Amino acid sequence: MSKRDVVFPAGRHALYEQHHYSPAIRSNGFLFVSGQVGSRADGSPEPELLDQVALAFKNLNGILDAAGSSFADVVxxxxxxxxxxxxxxxxxxxxVKNHWGEAPYPNITCVGVTWLAGFNFEIKVIAKLPEA
Incomplete structure (x- = not known):
């Protein structure tokens, strides 16, 4: 197996080191992004639900941006x-209103869970990377 092509956003590196995972991996023209939550810089959850969702998208967009991608590339x-x-x-x-963008929308699977380590919302995506 070849070495993983990891994408790191600005900041938050300690969070990934602490939990032993990569924020995203580039592979075969796609970007596979790990689940993003509304974590503050210290790793704690944003207390208010809608603020937590907004911060999860901000964290997701930071990873997409670091890969030269955007939510418009998410499939x-x-x-x-x-x-x-x-x-x-x-x-x-x-x-949908603040973060999803315009149609056509990506496909989605919503999963109800009982535990997200103190968080209430998590989003993970696969994006088609723009052609070089």
Whole structure:
């Protein structure tokens, strides 16, 4: 196997070292981004739900930007929500309105979970990298 082509955003390197994972990997013209949460610089969760979602997207966009990509290049999305029955309706309009961009939209899978290490929202994506 060849060496992984890891993409690091500005800052947050300690978070990845602490938990032993890469923020994103480039492979065969795609960018595979690890799940991003609304973590502050110290790794703690943003307390307010919608602020946590916004920070998760900010963290995601930092990785996409570091790879020379953007959310417009995203083709696949997986979203994890703790207690989606009570949170989905407050999260989803904000996500679509403020972060998703224009149609055509990427495909998506939403997963309800019981635990995200103190977070309530996580997003992971696969993006097609722009041609060099």
């Amino acid at each position: 696949d999305v997986t979203v994890f929500i703790v207690d989606p029955h009570s949170r989905f309706e407050s999260i989803w309009p904000t996500v």
